[in-house]
Every structure is written in structure tokens, then in C-alpha cells.
Amino acid sequence: MTARLLHYSDVENAFDDPERIGRLAGLLTGLDGDDAVVVGSGDNTAPGVLSLVTEGRHALPFFEAVDADFDTFGNHDFDYGPDVTRELVADSPQTWLTANVEEVTPAAASDGGVDDRQASDGGAGERFASEDTEPWVVRDVDGISVGLFGVTTPATNSINPNATDVAFADPISAGERAAAACRDAGADCVVAVSHLGTEDDELAVAADVDVVLGGHVHSEIVERVDDAVLLRPGVNGRIAYEVALDVDDDGEVRVDVTRHEAATADVHEGVADAMRDAMARADLNEVVAHVEDPIERTHAAAFRGESRIGNFVADAYRWATGADVGLQNSGGVREGDPLEGDVTIADVMSVVPFQEPVAVAELTGAELKQTITQAHGANLSFGEPDWWHAHLSGATVVWDRERDEIIALRVDGDLVDDDATYTLATTDYLFHTEHEFPALDQSHRVDLGDVQYKVLAAYARENGLDPQLEGRVAWSD
Missing domain, CATH: 3.90.780.10 (5'-Nucleotidase, C-terminal domain)
Structure with missing residues (x-):
């Protein structure tokens, strides 16, 4: 039995090129199957031209077409403010995972902001968009129990002026707790869906994970950190990773990674046409x-x-x-x-x-x-x-x-x-x-x-x- 993860991240302005985003959609749909989950690791609604025009809603036809299963928040997913992000989360088909993004409490707002307090409070606040998000999940994928959780860089407050009304707990301790919860729930393997960038290495060492599906930093990476495999597919929808997970009788997890270039895939015409229509409407x-x-x-x-x-x-x-x-x-x-x-x-x-x-x-x-x-x-x-x-x-x-x-x-x-x-x-x-x-x-x-x-x-x-x-x-x- 093999469970597969289909990983993309930081799609950003690929939506502005209908053929390119169509090829990424064609790649993912061609690889999908009952033994696979489709996972994004943030910045898949912004930035970009269509994103500015639609406030991120241009991504919904893509999410629907690729049958997206999970995503986590990137810093740019708050480009139009948390209210817009909540609406996108509610209307998108995937489950958004976040173990460290929190709502700002009235007390925090009256104190004039969030800053470092939320980065060190141990994750005690209410989860962002709690009705439509989960901190972690365990999914049976072709007979293998896969746990997944999401974390976002706490620098988001200071690098995105529209995200100041969102709080961020320390992602490393939040990731440790989420990974442990996945193990307690019977996960054979645990996957961190991360938009931390260079902090992915620290997360891979601290948390009991087998794979880190990373984003935020736009350079590609496939490497082993401690006992985990760390991946980042780069930017603009050019690359997706297929991650095969096998678990032997002793519970040992084997991870194999295949790199796929979207340019080699057939265009998903439905997605490409949706982007063309959006561009035409925007004049x-x-x-x-x-x-x-x-x-x-x-x-x-x-x-x-x-x-x-x-x-x-x-x-x-x-x-x-x-x-x-x-x-x-x-x-x-x-x-x-x-x-x-x-x-x-x-x-x-x-x-x-x-x-x-x-x-x-x-x-x-x-x-x-x-x-x-x-x-x-x-x-x-x-x-x-x-x-x-x-x-x-x-x-x-x-x-x-x-x-x-x-x-x-x-x-x-x-x-x-x-x-x-x-x-x-x-x-x-x-x-x-x-x-x-x-x-x-x-x-x-x-x-x-x-x-x-x-x-x-x-x-x-x-x-x-x-x-x-x-x-x-x-x-x-």
C-alpha cells in the first residue's frame, strides 16, 4: 500500500497566465487518484493581477478542478484582510489546516496589536476561522493513516500590512503539539504543511514528522533534515512534487519524491478558460x-x-x-x-x-x-x-x-x-x-x-x- 501526496505551493501569479495555470491543473488532475491527497502550502490565492481584481476568488475554479484536499495559509493569503480570507476559506473545497493562526482577541486589539505576544503565548487563542479550519487531521489514504497539520510564519504580521488583525502563535511549539496529536490519533505518518520558509528546518527537527511540505521561500528544495524529508516546489506553479509514503510492518516510513514539471502536462482547458474569462471581464x-x-x-x-x-x-x-x-x-x-x-x-x-x-x-x-x-x-x-x-x-x-x-x-x-x-x-x-x-x-x-x-x-x-x-x-x- 502506498499513500501519495501531490504538493504545490506559492502559485501566486501563475493564474495570470491561463496556459501555465491550466498545465498545473492538468498535471495535478492527471496524477490524482484514490491513493492521493492534493496539498497546497500557502500563497495560492495571492499575489497576482487576477488576485488584485478578484481578491483571491479567481483561485476557486482551480481548487475545484484539482479536487484540492488541504491547504495552509501563506502570508499573501491575507492580502485583502482577514474577512476576505474567511470568505475564501468558507467557499473553497479543501480543508484549511492551521495550528498557529489565531483570531485577535478584544484584549489584544485594545492593546494596539499582536506583535510578539501571540508568537509566544503557546497557542491559547481561538483558531482563525475555526468553523472552517482544522489544526490537524488524520486521513486514511489507501490503507495508510496520514496525519497532517498546518503552520504559517509569524512574520506575516510585519510583512503583510493587511494581516495585522490576525494573531500567530509560535509555529514550532504549535507544530510539536499538532504532530503529537496526530500520533495519538493513530497516524502512521505525519506531514507538516508549512509556510515557514527557512524555519522549516527547525520544524523538521522539533516535531515528530516524516515530511514537511514547505513554501514561502521561492527556491526549490528536496532534502532530508533529521528524520524528515523537506520539500519546497518553488514559485508560480512550475513544479509539483509527488510524494509516495510506504509504511512497513515495523512502522518504518519510506518517503520517495518525484519532481514533475507542469510545462510537460496537458492544459486543463476548464481552468485556463476560467482565467481567460476573468481577465476579459477585468478589461x-x-x-x-x-x-x-x-x-x-x-x-x-x-x-x-x-x-x-x-x-x-x-x-x-x-x-x-x-x-x-x-x-x-x-x-x-x-x-x-x-x-x-x-x-x-x-x-x-x-x-x-x-x-x-x-x-x-x-x-x-x-x-x-x-x-x-x-x-x-x-x-x-x-x-x-x-x-x-x-x-x-x-x-x-x-x-x-x-x-x-x-x-x-x-x-x-x-x-x-x-x-x-x-x-x-x-x-x-x-x-x-x-x-x-x-x-x-x-x-x-x-x-x-x-x-x-x-x-x-x-x-x-x-x-x-x-x-x-x-x-x-x-x-x-
């Missing part, structure tokens, strides 16, 4: 520019220094606000197909598919230097050492990666004066999070502009779309 096909030289939108373009797509976004912010400097955080630039040929509103929205406005801050030169220093991956709480996390306009930086410091920072060609005042245009999100550019806070913000993608569209209409590499970010080593 997103207006052409705002024409691109002769395709503009790459890869992980490398976002995180490895200066790129044409990053320059486009930062230039648009500075153009729209008249600020001295434009800055776009790399994590906000979403991966996708290159911008080429006729570029539509939908294409532009997919670059930064959020409802955040562009904001303007006033900074001293010293504060501007501190902000740019925090762009180096080694200085990010979730970064990798070779990341660069800032796309710039109106400024150039020379960075010493060995010494982790600025060699030269110029604005409009002049070296930055520590005592002078500079204006900086960026996404308003950065004033609400401590995880990226913590030197920026709401005391620096002096103005709010239009929503990001509207700024990009206006810039493209007015100026065309042909960004160039200009040496805005350079390395001294």
Missing part, C-alpha cells in the same frame, strides 16, 4: 507600451543587482513623485515571463501586483546610506549572502561585498552628504515592516502617491518602456 488588455528588447523577470534579475526590470520600477517611482531617489525592494518584483511586444495593463500589474501606494520619505544623507546598506543580502533577516535587495533610480552605489559596506553613494552624480536632506520614493510597504530596510519607518514618510502598478502604467504610457543597465549598482571586489 486588462489595454496596451501601454511596446517592448522590442525583452525585459527579463527572473529571480536573478530581482536579486543579483541592477536589472532592467528593477530600473523600470525605480524610475517610475521617481518620475511620478519628483523624488531625488527611487527604490524598489527586490522581493516586491515578481518573477514571470519577460515583458516583450505589446505590454498591457495586466503585464505591468504582474510586476508588482500589490495594492500598496508609492510613498515618499525624507531622509538625511546618513539615513539614506543606512537604508542602502540594508540592501545587501547578508543584512537581511531572510536574505542570502549574494543577494542585492534594492533597485535604484537617481542614485548609484559602489558596494564592497567583502567588508559589507558602501564605498561610494551618489545622488544625481554627487557624493551623498550625511547632513543633507534627500527624498526617497518607494513602496509604502517598507514603512510597515521590520524585515526589510528597517531604517525606514513611518516617521520618515511625508507623502503618498498612487498605487504602484498605476504608477508603472502611467510611466510606460508617457515614456515608453526601454530601461537600460547604467551601472547603478557596482561591486568593488
Whole structure:
């Protein structure tokens, strides 16, 4: 007997490409069967263009088509506020698992928020959307008793401004309790459905689990951590994992993993047509520019220094606000197909598919230097050492990666004066999070502009779309 898990995660803007999401649906339906459960591990309703238009409801036809069994919450599943999330949970076919997402109590609200209290309260609060969610379940799958539970990163409060009315208990202790409950209920094997990212390793060691189906971090991974197999399928619906679970007579669990590329699957035309219809109803096909030289939108373009797509976004912010400097955080630039040929509103929205406005801050030169220093991956709480996390306009930086410091920072060609005042245009999100550019806070913000993608569209209409590499970010080593 073999139980199979079909795992996908972080589908995000794959919905904006009807063929791509259709192929993922075709892959999952082709692999499905009585011996399988279909499991998502978060960020499968947002972000994306259609997500902005439908507030996540565009995902429902996909969930129905693939006969989704389980999911857990990603940070972006709260992009439109907890009330919208509750409605999505109630209307979707799968069981949403959460052992650590909680409702905010009246006492917490009167205290002015949740913050670290909920991350250390041991999970004593009421479970989020408790009528439609479960902390854990045990399911008989082809004669094998499989326990599953869900956990979400407690950083969600600080990386998603719309999630501040939700509380998060410590996911590791919550996962330990849920795994033990699954074992007590007779589970032969236990599966963590996790949107923790890099904390998956800690969960795999602490909790009595055989498999961690992970998400949040967009790089693919298949590895063994302690006694558990840890998986993350990456982003945008390109990959799904088939996990085979076998239990021998001594209760030992064998885990085999097969990687499947959605691009090789037949298109599920029902799902593809549903996305096409949603795009047509949203009237997103207006052409705002024409691109002769395709503009790459890869992980490398976002995180490895200066790129044409990053320059486009930062230039648009500075153009729209008249600020001295434009800055776009790399994590906000979403991966996708290159911008080429006729570029539509939908294409532009997919670059930064959020409802955040562009904001303007006033900074001293010293504060501007501190902000740019925090762009180096080694200085990010979730970064990798070779990341660069800032796309710039109106400024150039020379960075010493060995010494982790600025060699030269110029604005409009002049070296930055520590005592002078500079204006900086960026996404308003950065004033609400401590995880990226913590030197920026709401005391620096002096103005709010239009929503990001509207700024990009206006810039493209007015100026065309042909960004160039200009040496805005350079390395001294």
C-alpha cells in the first residue's frame, strides 16, 4: 500500500497566465487518484493581477478542478484582510489546516496589536476561522493513516500590512503539539504543511514528522533534515512534487519524491478558460507600451543587482513623485515571463501586483546610506549572502561585498552628504515592516502617491518602456 501526496505551493501569479495555470491543473488532475491527497502550502490565492481584481476568488475554479484536499495559509493569503480570507476559506473545497493562526482577541486589539505576544503565548487563542479550519487531521489514504497539520510564519504580521488583525502563535511549539496529536490519533505518518520558509528546518527537527511540505521561500528544495524529508516546489506553479509514503510492518516510513514539471502536462482547458474569462471581464488588455528588447523577470534579475526590470520600477517611482531617489525592494518584483511586444495593463500589474501606494520619505544623507546598506543580502533577516535587495533610480552605489559596506553613494552624480536632506520614493510597504530596510519607518514618510502598478502604467504610457543597465549598482571586489 502506498499513500501519495501531490504538493504545490506559492502559485501566486501563475493564474495570470491561463496556459501555465491550466498545465498545473492538468498535471495535478492527471496524477490524482484514490491513493492521493492534493496539498497546497500557502500563497495560492495571492499575489497576482487576477488576485488584485478578484481578491483571491479567481483561485476557486482551480481548487475545484484539482479536487484540492488541504491547504495552509501563506502570508499573501491575507492580502485583502482577514474577512476576505474567511470568505475564501468558507467557499473553497479543501480543508484549511492551521495550528498557529489565531483570531485577535478584544484584549489584544485594545492593546494596539499582536506583535510578539501571540508568537509566544503557546497557542491559547481561538483558531482563525475555526468553523472552517482544522489544526490537524488524520486521513486514511489507501490503507495508510496520514496525519497532517498546518503552520504559517509569524512574520506575516510585519510583512503583510493587511494581516495585522490576525494573531500567530509560535509555529514550532504549535507544530510539536499538532504532530503529537496526530500520533495519538493513530497516524502512521505525519506531514507538516508549512509556510515557514527557512524555519522549516527547525520544524523538521522539533516535531515528530516524516515530511514537511514547505513554501514561502521561492527556491526549490528536496532534502532530508533529521528524520524528515523537506520539500519546497518553488514559485508560480512550475513544479509539483509527488510524494509516495510506504509504511512497513515495523512502522518504518519510506518517503520517495518525484519532481514533475507542469510545462510537460496537458492544459486543463476548464481552468485556463476560467482565467481567460476573468481577465476579459477585468478589461486588462489595454496596451501601454511596446517592448522590442525583452525585459527579463527572473529571480536573478530581482536579486543579483541592477536589472532592467528593477530600473523600470525605480524610475517610475521617481518620475511620478519628483523624488531625488527611487527604490524598489527586490522581493516586491515578481518573477514571470519577460515583458516583450505589446505590454498591457495586466503585464505591468504582474510586476508588482500589490495594492500598496508609492510613498515618499525624507531622509538625511546618513539615513539614506543606512537604508542602502540594508540592501545587501547578508543584512537581511531572510536574505542570502549574494543577494542585492534594492533597485535604484537617481542614485548609484559602489558596494564592497567583502567588508559589507558602501564605498561610494551618489545622488544625481554627487557624493551623498550625511547632513543633507534627500527624498526617497518607494513602496509604502517598507514603512510597515521590520524585515526589510528597517531604517525606514513611518516617521520618515511625508507623502503618498498612487498605487504602484498605476504608477508603472502611467510611466510606460508617457515614456515608453526601454530601461537600460547604467551601472547603478557596482561591486568593488
